[in-house]
Amino acid sequence: MEDRELLKQQIEKTLEILKQLPDDRRVFYNTGVLMVEVTKKEAEKLLREHLVEGPGGNTETQGGE
Amino acid sequence: MAKKENKKTQPTMEELNRxxxxxxxxxEALRAEIAVIDENIATYRVAIKTINNLRDLGKGKNILIPIGAGAQIEAKIEDPDRVVVSIGSGISAELKAEEALTQIAKEIASLQTLRRTLEQAIAEAYQKTEELLQKTRELGQEEGKASK
Structure with missing residues (x-):
């Protein structure tokens, strides 16, 4: 199976778990070495972005050439 | 003619060795993968033990959190019944301790299933190895006879 397909499956699995979580549960997003608390909606949005861009996300530097 | 056909169907010693x-x-690769799975299972078991121990000790206990290089920072357990668990793709979610234990048990079960599949693949590869060794021995004997 392709890496892309595996990634898609993993993200869909995570989205499914997120959906099933009660609303009072806190959710964290792992960014670099930090875990940032996010809302469920933000987590879903980030995961959907991963689906489009891949886990690297935005790695561009500001003002870089 | 018959000799030519024989050459075509029977693998050479080099092919068998390859x-x-x-x-x-x-x-070897399957064994390495099993070793990684075993390490992961051991880590999950440590997590189960830690969750259970912290719950037994209760709220307000002081703990030391390793921060690398042998250094530790002191912290207090606010609520041992709340555990943050990775749910994949860089997302972690707060679960009740019971839910976290169930989730971890599921992960262990799926790793054990994968381990069994890999063990089966190793057994099959061993079987093939035995067959090939036997063929190699037979071919060696045939070649020995032919050279006499």
Missing amino acids: ELRGYITQI
Whole structure:
């Protein structure tokens, strides 16, 4: 199976778990070495972005050439 | 003519050896993968033990959190019944301790299933290796006889 397909499956699995979580549960997003608390909606949005861009996300530097 | 056909169907010693090396490499790779799975299972078991111990000790206990390089920072357990668990793709979610234990148990079960599949693959590769060794021995004997 392709890496892309595996990634898609993993993200869909995570989205499914997120959906099933009660609303009072806190959710964290792992960014670099930090875990940032996010809302469920933000987590879903980030995961959907991963689906489009891949886990690297935005790695561009500001003002870089 | 018959000799020519025989040459076509019967693998040479070199081909047998190449196939044999392939299976040995495969066995080594599968063993390495099993070792990684075992490490992961051990980590999950440590997590189960930690969650249970913290729950037994209760709220307000002081703990030391390793921050690397042998250094530790002191913290207080606010609520041992709340555990943050990775749910994949860089997302972690707060679960009740019971839910976290169930989730971890599921992960262990799926790793054990994968481990069994890999063990089965190793057994099959061993079987193939044995067959190839037997063929190699037979071919060696045939070649020995032919050279006499």
